[in-house]
Amino acid sequence: MKKDCKRKVELVVLSDIHLGTYGCRAKELLRYLKSIDPETVVLNGDIIDIWQFKKRYFPTSHMKVIKHITSLLSKKKKIYYVTGNHDEMLRKFTGFQIGTLEIVNKIVLPLDGKKAWIFHGDVFDNSVHHSKWLAKLGSIGYNFLIVINMLINVVTRLFKGGKISLSKRVKDGVKSAISHINRFEKTIAELAIQNGYDFIVCGHTHQPKLQYIADKKGQEVLYLNSGDWIENLTALEYNNQEWTIYAYANDPVAQMIDEIIPPEPEEIKLDFKIEQFYSELAEEIHVIPMNVLRAKA
Template structure:
């Protein structure tokens, strides 16, 4: 039996289950490698905007089952809503067992306060023109599909993978400015309200840095995503770190053996039906 890494808090965001860009297998590998006390899902976990009935593969269902298994094993699961899963906002402040749905969360961590939210509240294009934001989302999905094809060719040529969307983002000045502005606004608000940490997702840019202004300082953290960066945030021993799947494979755990051979119908049943053993013992 392989030992799992114990972490006090794990934060993931921007998984986009139900889209072609989601790398559910890598995420499942990561989730199987940790033993968290609290798992924070910081928005855009299930992509309800671009959900297609014909595309929700087995690996995506396994991620949902793994999260529910965490909750049934006593892990506190906090689902913070994002823009792609905004339909869940109508259920904000609902708690079912160890799973709670909220729009934002404040945690006290070893005498410091952490302010956690997805971050789309700062995005004018989403607040004022949702149809335009959704159109951009579809374009992003097409770009990811194209990128997969390019990387398939590169792998067979023995070359490193390449991220088209990262290249585009980094080369477009407006995109770079948007990311910088996002970080500044989030940090300034955190300092104004006395938070020691501000933790976001949304912009798919993993980051951890101290931000200062004339009123004080805060630590800005972004959990990144599981479309391009394969990153998470972890809190343990009174400090934060960015976990990067490609660089930090500290424990190479893969899909649970009991999930590997399950049919999709069995996975759906496991997600939707109460554990019979627990029911009998209650």
């Protein structure tokens, strides 16, 4: 696919990719990224899942996503890495900039005379801050459920059945989970209205959404959530003064991109080490060495 054939997007927001976990749909994400030409990319937290990081599981498909994103730096594309709870160790490097990449905890972006308040969302989630061990345990359980779900879907495909999502059914069926998300959205909406923001852009809940939320006075703010790349395979796109929820399932061009641009052979690195991973990434974006980062920590 020629560059001028790619779909141009002013702003793309991605979150909850969870690279380094079995549930991450890296191949689908890479196809999406290869099909667009974004001006600005916001990585809104939980991009690399450090909570679930396994040194023997970081396949080439996951590395290709990172390499594609870092290749945008050489094209002078602006990239904001907004930290989340699963990659919270990066918060000690808030303010770090190299080229057009910047690590931040939150950001306010001006968009056609309006203001977008962008952050991951975990700072407003009490379960993460007051019971971190419980949140991590829940994350492990969720990841296990995703793996079981993948096996079930293999079987259902053999019998020509449709895909099912166990974790989504569990979450949708638990009223307390729905209530928790609603409180989360209401709280940040009220804060956004008080501070004069026009848009709230979050991740964290894995629930893609585009919805106006009003406070008690009837004032409204547009709440947006980019979803995830485990189950929903969604992103947020901003073009021509309009927000939309992108869904990979509804994008035949991205789904067929490998027929236009053949993918590179995939090899899983069985002897993967974090130092090796960092060295390869550093080579792409000319980041400071790992031992220097350790000295700073």
